[in-house]
Amino acid sequence: MSHTAYLTTRPRAFLGLLAGAAAGGAVWAALNVLMLLIFSWSSNGPSDLVRMGAGTWGLFSAIYLMGLTIFGAPIWLLMHVANRRGPSDAIIAGVGVSCAAIMVLTIVIAPTGYLMWPILLPAVSVVGAPVGWVIWRVAYRRADHHGQGVSA
Incomplete structure (x- = not known):
């Protein structure tokens, strides 16, 4: 069985x-706009959807950057050292880190926050999987037979 090695740089x-x-x-912006379309919460037409989507993207990008820095980067470093560098590893890590972060945050913010887990965890999983894959796709390159990274 062949094993593909992946390398990254800082x-x-x-x-x-x-x-x-x-x-x-x-992904959160797309989900937000989809919910607005489904439930007709947008009263001002397409410009309202664009504004809501852009605002959601900006807010959630900042939140994700903080979360990835606090929760994701240490886990990613451990996985890298453990040689768990494939795309499936990244997707699993994205889902796992997202769910763990939301579980910790809901308990810290509200003692009864765990009651929201049945709603939050599936949504966070849907977002965490593509986040993990995107990080992997940007950060890693397949190593050649000399252990050097190959440009993609």
Whole structure:
């Protein structure tokens, strides 16, 4: 069985975290606009949807950047050292870190925050998976047979 090795650099890892934060904001913005369309909460037409989407993207990108810095980067470093660097590892980490972060934050913010987990965890999982994949796609490159990174 062949094992594909993946390598990264500090600048690519940093760019991966930025791209992951932007992806998290984008997925939440898309979900927000979709909910507005489904439930007709937008009264001013398409410009209202664009404004809401852009505002959601900005807010959630900033939130994701903080979360990735506090929760995600240490886990990502541990996974990198443990040689868990594939795309499926990144997706699982994205879901796991997102769910763990929301569980910790809901308990810290409100003692009864765990009551929201049945609603929050599936939504956070839907967002965490693409965030993990985007971070992996930006940060990692396949290694050649000499252990050097190959440009993609």
